[in-house]
Amino acid sequence: MTLFQKTVVSLYRMLASIILVGVLAAALGYFATIIIYTINREWVAPIILTKSSARVMATGAEAFRARQAVSALEVSRDSLRLEISLQERQQAELRNLLGRFKQAQQVEQRASTDLAGRLGSLQGAHRSHNRQADQLNAASRAMQITIEKDLKAGLITKETAIRSMAQIISMDGAATDSRLNTVKLDEQVRELQDGIRTIEGGAQSTRALESVSRLSALEKELAETEILLLKNRADLQNKTVEFEKLQAIVKTVEATPYFRIAQGETESAPFAFVPYENERAAEVGEEVYSCWAKVIFCSRVGTVTWVGSDEERGFHPVFQRDIRGFLVQLELDEPNAAKDQVLYLGSAPIWL
Structure with a gap:
């Protein structure tokens, strides 16, 4: 080779x-x-939320409508409270007036009964006097005939006859007055008795009926006031329950990260998805770390400023599956760290 x-x-x-x-x-x-x-139980997946996000805009609109409904209910509830206060005052005044009216009516009834009794005892005396007066009148008419005969016969002088006739006429007038007083007395007793029977439920005296009618009108007005008062109290209770429910809805909406962005001053803000298995690391003030290649050469890039409570859905960056968790808001010294696939809370992963 x-x-x-x-x-x-x-x-x-x-x-x-x-x-x-x-x-x-x-x-x-x-x-x-x-x-x-x-x-590792400290990793989170960063996300960036913006005001133009559909969910952020929808949350802002929902919060606005809920606040409007709360304000309208508050005005309606305050108006009902004022109306109920006025009706309670009217109810107290009507009850007081009705009590006084009934008391006065009872006093008048007792006084009328007493007066009718006393006048009734006088009626007998008047009728006795009238009978005596009738007897005197009969004797006077007989005497008048005798005087006329004596005057014609020349037994008495004209002057004596005139004086005698004047006395007879005076006695006749007194008898007439006595009968007239008896009639008036009878009428007074009748009116008193009719009034008493009318107050007790009859219908003999128009004057007493007017009093009964006024009493009935007061009772009707009081009943109408009490019915309206019950209705308004029920409406107030319903509106109070509705108000509390709407306030709870507003608080729930305002507790979401989407509302924080919708009401915030910036157009966007960094958040992070925290799976439930890592929730112990999610605390306000916890430091945030960014790592090269997800796990090495880590450095501190910010802190956690807010922790949410609503459940969100996320995607595992390694195992590629859906996971459940919640969002936290971050304050990053290096804004580009929000574009990383993962960040870590509290410390770098394991010993790296």
Whole structure:
């Protein structure tokens, strides 16, 4: 074998060795990467969210609508509270007025009953006086005839006859007045008794019916106020529950990373997907590391500033499968680190 041939064979052997070492190194690196991602619990997958993202825009719009609904409900709830306060005051005033009205009605009824009793006892005396007056009137008419006969016969003077006739006329007028007073007294007693019976449920006195009607109107107004008050209280309770639910929705929406971007000042911000198996590493203030070739030559590039709670779906960078987790927001000193396939929280992977 010539020297040239020997050289060619050596070069082939060296190239084969290099290829073999490369293949072995690649396989070793692949298996090392698999082992690292199987053991390591600090890796995260960075993502960049922007204001123009469809999900960010939809979240911002949803939060805006929810806030509008909360504001409208708050105004409606405050209005209901004011209305209920006024109705409660009206209810108290109507109850007070109704109580006073009933009390006054009872006082008047007792007074009317007492007065009717006393007037009733006077009715007997008046009728007795009237009978006596009728008897006197009958005697006066007989005397009047006698006076006229005596005057014609010249037994008495004209002046005496006139005085006697005046006395008779006066007695007759007194008897008439007494009968008239008896009629008035009877009417007063009747009115009092009719009023008492009307208040007790009858229908004999229009004046008493007016009083009963006013009482009924007050009771109706009070009932309507109480019904409206119950309705408004139920509406207030429903609106309060709805308000609390909407507030919870607003808080839920505002707790998402998409809302943070929608309301933020920057057009984009770096986040990272954290699988559930790595959630222990996700804490505010935790340092963020970036590595060359995913696992070596690592350096600190930022910190975690916010940790989310909503579940998100991600894709494993090595095993190529769907995984579940959540998002954290990052503050990066080197913005380009957000374009890496993976980052690490807390420290570099294993001993590298």
